[in-house]
Amino acid sequence: MSNTDSDTTTIEDTDRCCGSTEQETDTRSGGHWLDEVTLEKQLPDDLRTALGRFLGVESVDTLAEWGEQIRRRAGGGSVDVEQLCHTDGESAHWGAVDGERYHFRCFYDAVILASLEDSPVDIHTVSPDGAVVEARAVGGDELSVTPETAVFSLGIALDAHERSGGDPTLQDGYAAICPYVKAFPDREAYEAWATEVPAATVGTPLSGATAFARALTAESNYD
Template identity: 50%
Template sequence: MTDRTCECCGSVANLPADAESESESTVDRWLGDASVMETSLPDDVQTAMTTFFDGASITTLEEWVAELRRQTGGGSIGIEELCHADGETDHWGELDGTRYDFQCFYDAVALAELAARPVEIHTRSPDGTAIEARATGTGDLTATPSTAAVSFGVTTDESLPDREPTLEDTYATICPSVNAFPTREAYEQWAARTQAATVGMPLSAATVVATGLVEE
């Protein structure tokens, strides 16, 4: 389908070992498995997303997706616009017997929704734990282990462009903060150690955001 390569994705820096993270003590970052698109985001996630869009008010993932689509042309992304990797990675999906390697595992979720066909998803959490999932392409996803979680958020450490964001800008901001984890507790431990402003949700809910990004 495409050989396009995305080289814009980095990683999230850890906080100093002695830093007292707001994530650990005062912020509930878990969205649960219902209405994740409409749930109000933590203040730091709202601030990071608002900063990325140069002041556009963002309070929910639904508003984030709507603003992202507005500022990048309004339509659905295509399979060729996913964050493909040059060579094999820890994040890949298998569609109709073809392997697609990505910089970020979430693109394999989006691949299923774009193709409207099942995709077998393989990824590793930041601590190296292997996680597998099957996205049906019709909005459903099952994961192994069944307790698997996903993080979603943005990083704004880098200087932002003085223009409306491109897809490449978006990948560079989102990809480092999107990971799969074997459990909610593993996500929360990671969130407390990193500089990314994120929320967590069951991996089974991951297709909700992907559907918002790719639906016509």
């Protein structure tokens, strides 16, 4: 993995994860809220159903199950650094480790990076409304975030199953999920955004974002 300082990627380009864009539809599901992220907490009904249809299973009920499904499509073990959704140039979403920046199409990849690195990771992202959100992560510990009210979303396109056929690749997952994994300055900003996107989403405090990263990088025995 290397950092590239040329071929700047615009903020708009970061919504195109691995060559995809958000799909237009007249269906809007709105958002849901979790006060905290725990791997065994049950996800909202529409998100569980949308994930299940995308993955070809009856339902994906928890973050632990979601992480297991993603890892299975990454080869059966932990998601590694090379499987993160990197950009060729600069983007609005990056993680800095030991003074080196790694630019991603999805801000959450920087959170996953922190679970894979021994050194602290400084995370920078821009929310859909243009607000800057920053965090610092040390391994799988909770994030220290700025602003303190920052939240993030997890979600999947409502029509994702139509493109995956129930047997998605890892790239299909990026295309269906990455556009709906965002950071926001506060809950109100998330909820305003969630009503406008064609996806099933859930919002939760950004300070707990490392919990799902552990589900993606730990091979067994979730905490």
